[in-house]
Amino acid sequence: MIQLILSLLVGFVLAVSLYFFARRAKPSAEGSAQQLREARQTLDSLQYGLLPNDLVERIFAREDLEYVFSAAPPDVQSLFLADRKNVALGWVRRVRAAVLELMRFHRGHARLHARLSFSTEIRLALNFAGLLTACRLLQITFYLRGPYAAPGMVRTAAAAASRVCSISENSLAFLNVKGVDPLNSGAARHRA
Amino acid sequence: MWILSQVVAYLALLIEVVILVRAIQSKNFAKYSMFYAYLLTVLVTSVFLQIAKPTLSGPVYAVLYWRLELVTVALGCGVIVEISGRVFARHLSLDRFVKWVAIITFGAIFLVFAIHVAFLPHWKPVANPAELELDLRIAQAIALLSIVSLTGYYGFEIGKNMKGLILGFGVYVGASIISLTLRLFIGIQFSPVWKIIVPLSYVAALLLWTVALWSYEPARAPASPPEPTDVDYRGLAGRTRQALGSIQEQLDRTPDR
Numbered sequence: 001m002i003q004l005i006l007s008l009l010v011g012f013v014l015a016v017s018l019y020f021f022a023r024r025a026k027p028s029a030e031g032s033a034q035q036l037r038e039a040r041q042t043l044d045s046l047q048y049g050l051l052p053n054d055l056v057e058r059i060f061a062r063e064d065l066e067y068v069f070s071a072a073p074p075d076v077q078s079l080f081l082a083d084r085k086n087v088a089l090g091w092v093r094r095v096r097a098a099v100l101e102l103m104r105f106h107r108g109h110a111r112l113h114a115r116l117s118f119s120t121e122i123r124l125a126l127n128f129a130g131l132l133t134a135c136r137l138l139q140i141t142f143y144l145r146g147p148y149a150a151p152g153m154v155r156t157a158a159a160a161a162s163r164v165c166s167i168s169e170n171s172l173a174f175l176n177v178k179g180v181d182p183l184n185s186g187a188a189r190h191r192a
Numbered sequence: 193m194w195i196l197s198q199v200v201a202y203l204a205l206l207i208e209v210v211i212l213v214r215a216i217q218s219k220n221f222a223k224y225s226m227f228y229a230y231l232l233t234v235l236v237t238s239v240f241l242q243i244a245k246p247t248l249s250g251p252v253y254a255v256l257y258w259r260l261e262l263v264t265v266a267l268g269c270g271v272i273v274e275i276s277g278r279v280f281a282r283h284l285s286l287d288r289f290v291k292w293v294a295i296i297t298f299g300a301i302f303l304v305f306a307i308h309v310a311f312l313p314h315w316k317p318v319a320n321p322a323e324l325e326l327d328l329r330i331a332q333a334i335a336l337l338s339i340v341s342l343t344g345y346y347g348f349e350i351g352k353n354m355k356g357l358i359l360g361f362g363v364y365v366g367a368s369i370i371s372l373t374l375r376l377f378i379g380i381q382f383s384p385v386w387k388i389i390v391p392l393s394y395v396a397a398l399l400l401w402t403v404a405l406w407s408y409e410p411a412r413a414p415a416s417p418p419e420p421t422d423v424d425y426r427g428l429a430g431r432t433r434q435a436l437g438s439i440q441e442q443l444d445r446t447p448d449r
Binding site: 003004007008010011012013014015017018020021022024107108110111118125 | 283286288289326333334340343344346348358365366367370377
């Protein structure tokens with residue numbers, strides 16, 4: 001029976017893979033101006049829009065919760081919690097989408113190299129998957145237990161995403177004119 | 193049912209001839225030599241079986257059929273190696289990975305086969321050719337899945353020829369796996385359906401190959417900036433790995449609150 005299930009599973013997986021393989025859109029040209037511009041925009045959005053410490057601190061500020069719980073009536077408290085939950089969910093969703101976009105860029109960039117190290121690529125794929133899973137866990141935690149359920153994890157995920165940004169920034173460094181790098185000075189301003 | 197299977201068999205022969213003639217006409221034979229050798233072998237064995245069928249007894253024909261089938265399955269493995277070599281022509285490490293996957297899978301199948309022969313004196317391989325074919329088809333499917341997954345993951349552009357070869361081969365291998373499995377488990381009642389499904393999927397594969405290989409169209413070289421060096425790649429991968437490693441470490445250390 002196990003052999004039956006495994007064989008049918010292989011046949012089924014092959015059929016599904018072929019379906020998506022047949023429908024696969026033509027990949028955009030590697031290193032095309034549009035792709036690079038999109039990667040740069042994603043990076044900027046992460047670095048300056050989603051990850052600055054003050055923004056993260058603001059969204060998940062415990063003082064706000066304490067203030068509302070000490071000063072506001074119960075209906076305002078629940079309204080506040082629902083609102084913060086939506087903001088937190090939106091934040092983690094956008095961080096995850098941006099990390100996905102950067103991962104796509106890394107793959108697009110890596111395929112230019114004739115001698116890819118397969119073991120390295122496997123490890124990288126697993127690491128990206130780990131970060132994406134962490135974002136997904138945060139989403140579930142926020143959804144089930146509210147925005148203040150995992151503050152440590154929020155900080156860690158934000159720090160992790162910041163590091164991904166710096167990796168991608170190195171990959172995109174050639175887009176900056178040597179000597180004139182307004183983005184870096186912007187980054188310095190935004191980083192706490 | 194008999195008439196339908198005969199029609200399908202003759203249709204397959206006709207399409208095989210069309211593909212081979214077109215390959216000679218457009219001088220494509222040498223470009224995909226393993227694939228055309230496979231197709232030529234299938235054509236010759238099919239014609240031979242059609243001619244021999246009326247003169248042979250049922251059991252003799254069955255033994256002959258399965259032996260020739262195993263020869264074509266083995267050649268089909270060569271086609272997958274050719275596909276991998278073409279698709280990953282610019283990425284030797286990925287090509288090597290697919291070949292290793294194929295070698296390990298085939299090695300495991302032949303190891304199990306050898307163990308059966310060595311330790312089970314009553315086990316006769318000739319009595320279970322369908323089982324052996326199923327195992328080989330699964331190995332082909334795993335190798336094809338590796339190719340499809342890797343091209344999807346990196347977004348490699350694949351030419352029309354290779355896309356058609358992969359799709360055609362995949363359709364035939366997938367249909368063979370499902371129908372052989374059901375035939376082994378349901379038994380003789382499934383045979384009439386099996387005798388239709390496998391030839392029909394093969395005709396579908398032949399049609400895909402006819403369209404895909406009508407003219408030579410390799411994958412275009414990517415219109416990219418000058419190719420980065422190995423040092424660039426090591427830098428890119430090293431930076432990514434290092435940073436992601438520390439990210440993972442931090443995630444692991446996250447205190448539960």
